Amino acid sequence: MKSRSNPWFVLALCAIGLVWVGPYLWMLSTSFKSLDELVRAPAYPLPSALRFAAYREALSAVPVWRYMLNTVVMAAAIALSQIALALPAGYALGKLRFRGRGATMALVLACLVVPAQVTFVPVFTMLGPLGLVNTMTALVLPFAVSAFGTFLVRQAMLAIPDELIEAARLDGASEFTIVYRVLGPLVTPTLSALCLFSFVYHYNDYFWPLMMTTDDSVRTLPLAVALLREQGTGVRWHVVMAGNVLMSLPVLALFAVAQRRILRAVTARALA
């Protein structure tokens, strides 16, 4: 449409953009400031020098790298496990004929309605006696299967012709080979969308790790950064914002690189 060149439209665009970009820029600028600059009035938008003191302080206040590693390991384990298990399940539900298929499908769909906000209390009491609270297992296992992912893969499987699977069987392929070697590559767009969505979701997740852990050895980055603010007296916002930059930069970078795929994952969720 041709109103692109309209200066009022461009001005309005910049104003809207600033509402969303502005806070990020403020976060970045704050993280390079000193404590004096934070409280100085009037506030200057830019730090007087590029200081990394807040980052050093954030890194020494909490073991950020340790938490970062925990977070990435957890999110990657969940994303990979969801794909590895959604493939065979989606294949069975979408392509095979057997008794109990309808019931299994109903189970998968029913689980879509049950969020972690409902299950955390009973799951906490289940895992406690088993000694699983404060373990990586408590963070990964409940999400090892994604009901939504299973549903998505099943939908993708429906579009694959039966003849392809029959041909593979005639060639003597085992079911394992058919699922992972033949069908897996054919549904790659679905799998990569699921993987990306799931990784980012669990990398960002604050709720579940907060409920299931109390121990530094398995706690994740969002908890650590939130803790930066709770620690000590007098909030040192430059340190908190430095931690916030460290946490959100990887996600923003991933978004910049894979924007189209992330959008596809999100709209797939909306329009499935």
Added chain:
Amino acid sequence: MASSGLSPSRAFHPFVLLAPTVLVLATFFVVPVGLAAYQSLFAWDLLTEPSFVGLANYRALMLTGELARVAGRTLAYSAVVVTVASSFGLALALALNREGKLVAFVRGAIFSAYVVSWVSVALLWLWLLDGQAGLVSRALPALGLRPCDWLGDPSIVLFTLACVTVWKIAGYAMVVFLAGLQDVPRSHYEAAALDGATRLQTFTRIVWPALRPTAAFVGTTSLIASFQAFDVVRVMTQGGPVRSSTIFVYAIYEEVFMNLRVGRASALVVVFFVLLLLLTGVQLKAWRTLAQGRVAT
């Protein structure tokens, strides 16, 4: 449909293929719902033995007015989030549904807030709204406005939290509306232009009818999502001041991990789950309209 598909080469194959999925889903989704219902009938502090109390937990939630207060706050917060996020999302989608580098950048910027974590966004706004040194509190006097105590005033704290939530999720609504707009056939716009329709007429006669199913979808999805809000409360207000921002999930969290009342918390979980089921019923209806809308266009 039920009889479609290949017959498995061995009868047990489907069960092996599905075993891990069924096992995990049953253990972490189905069993917990039953367990919550069961535990809601007990008084239990996690340390001593649970004792059976029947429906006393539910009765206490009702009689103390706690349930009504928590539900009321959650509804107030959700109402603001749903209406503002949906209408913002729609307005943004209509304004940004065009080509151009700047437009694409602004779209990306708005949506990026949806991709970043709740903790990030909550901390960021906590700092922006900080009473002494926050950017908002400093900018408002410069514009001749009086800053208010965004997070310290019990009468506006829920509204503040809702606004932060809108900032985060408006991009999601926008993206879904943009996808919906792609379904409006070009020929309809052209026909409207030929008939000399104004912009407003084009919107009310052509765009809105086509978008109504999408709007129903966005509305119900953000309603369910906002019902499950927790992070923003935990990070920004811890339910305060004086419990004025204690909404559902935070109330459950408080009962278990601060008051150590598992039974009471489980009763809240059960009520919360029933409410979610009701909302999902509404959503399914919207989904069906969406499906019909798709067939129609």
